[in-house]
Amino acid sequence: MSTLSERILGAPAGDYVDRNVDRAYAHDGTGFLALEAWKKIGCDTLGDHTQYYIQFDHIVPANNSTTATLQHELREFAKKMSMQFSDIGCGICHQLMCEDAVLPGEIVVGADSHSVTPGAFGAFATGVGATDMAAIWLTGETWFKVPASAGIHLSGKLAGAAEAKDLALAYVGKLGMDGATSQALEFVGEGVHSLSMDERFVLTNLSVETGAKAGLFYADDVTIRYLREQGRAGAVQAPEPCTYCQEIDLDLADIVPLVAVPHRVDTVRPVGDLAGLAIDQVFVGTCTNGRYSDLARFARLVKGKKVAVRTIVVPASAAVLTKAIRTGVLADIVEAGCTIGTPGCGPCIGYHMGVLGEGEVCLSTANRNFKNRMGVGGEIYLGSVATAAASALKGEIASPEAS
C-alpha cells in the first residue's frame, strides 16, 4: 500500500529514482541562471517528452535595464526553443500552471520553491534550482529521492472568519520550519472535501515552509470539477491505507485567524493577540492569496469603505485580473483606496512595486516573512485576506472576527 508520492514516483519512500518530468517551468528570476548553465553545458536541444514553460513574474515589468536585458535574453531563448512562454503581466508561474496545465498523477518541477503548489491536483510537484532545471531542459528527466509522507488529517469545516490561510499557518506553526524537511505532506480526511481548489492551493503552497518536498491532495470531485471548468480532464485518485512518518490532526472548526510574526513563518499567534499593532502597508496577492476568490473576498470586506493605510493588491494572473474587472471587484477595491499592481509576485521578494522602508511594517497575505525580504529594515506579518482587509481599514493589525 502506497502514499500518493510513492504511487506517482513508482517506488517506495527512500529510493532514489530517475524520472521523466511531465512539465518543467522556470521564471525570470531563476530562468536566466538556468540559461547560463545551459550555455556552459553546451546544449542545443530540449528533452522530447516534457512540456516546458517560461513565465515572467518576479520583476514585472522590468525595474531597470540590467533586469530588462536578462529578461530579453531569456525571452528570446524561450521563443527560439518553442517553450510555452508567458510574458510580463500574464501572472505568477504557479498560478499559470494551476490555471491551465497540471493534471492529477503528473510529475511537475519548477525552478522556484513554491512549485509545490500544483500538488493540489494530486500531482507530484516540487521545486528545483536553476542548474537542475538546465539539466531537465536537456534530458527531460531528473532524480528524486522518494519522500516519506506526513499525514495531515483534516476534519470539520472552516467557520467564522477563518480561511485556508489560517489553516495553513496553523499546520506550519505545528510542524515548524523544518518539521517536514524532504517529506511530502498529504492532506487527507473528510475535511478536505469541503475545501475548494483555491483553498487547497493555499495549503500546498505553504508546505515548503515546513521544509517539505511536496504537498498533495488526492484528486476528488472538487478537483475534477475545477479541471472541467478550465477545459481539462482527469481521474479521481482514491487513497489507500499507507504508512505516514508523522501525523497531525486538525479540526477545521477550531481554526481561528492567525498571524505569523517576523521573521519566521512558524511563529504563529492568534491575530487578536496583535490587534492594535500599527502598520504602514497592506499587501494582498502572491502565489498564496492572489486568486480571484481572494480578491472578491477582499472587495466584499472593503466595499464602500476607505482603507487607512497604503494597500497594494496584485492579482495572481491576467485571468484573475480580467475576471475582477468584469465582475466589478476591481472597482470596489480601487474605490476603497487601494492600488493595483501588474499580475505577478509584486513586492513579495523585495524588488519593486511596493517594497518597505526602514522600520516599516506590512501585513501581507504572502508566504514568507524573512528578515529584510520585502525591503531592508521592513517587518512582515503574514495573515489571511480577511485579516488584511480588517487591518487595512483600521491602519493597524485587526481581527476579521471583530468586523
Next chain:
Amino acid sequence: MQGRGTAVCLPADIDTDLVIAGRYLRTKDRSIWATRVFEDLDPALAPRLKGAVIVAGKNFGCGSSREQAAIALREAGVVAVIAPSFARIFFRNAINIGLPLIECDLPCEEGSEVAFDLTEGWVEAGGQRHPIRPLSARMQEILRAGGLVEYWRDHR
C-alpha cells in the same frame, strides 16, 4: 574527496534570503554575490569566508530556491558547509554547483580547524573524528566533476 578550512559558526534556520538578499539576485556579476553574502545577517562576515568551513545549526538554506545562495558561498571562498540538516533545494543546488555539504551535528568552535573526507566519510574537529553519512553515488559523481554543468559536459 578531502578538504579543510577554518570554522565559521552560524545559527540554525539560516534562510537563503539571509545568505544573499533578493535585491542582489539579478546580475551575471558573481563577484557581487561574493561580497554581499550574509549582508543582512552580519555585514562583517563576507571577508572572513575565504577558506572557511561553515558550521551551522539545523535546516541551513531553507526558503527560496535561489541558486545564487550556494554560488555566493562558493564564490566567497567557502570550502564546505556542515550542518545537522539542510533544506532540500539548497542541498541539491550546492551539490550541483560543486559546493560540498556535510550532514553532521558538529559542535562549533569559531576559528578552529575542520577537516573532512567525503570518500572515507568523516569530519574532524577539535581532535575528534565524527563519522558522516555518505552522499549518494550520483551526488559524489557530480561533486567530483565539479558540478552538474561539468558532469553533463562529460556525459553527453
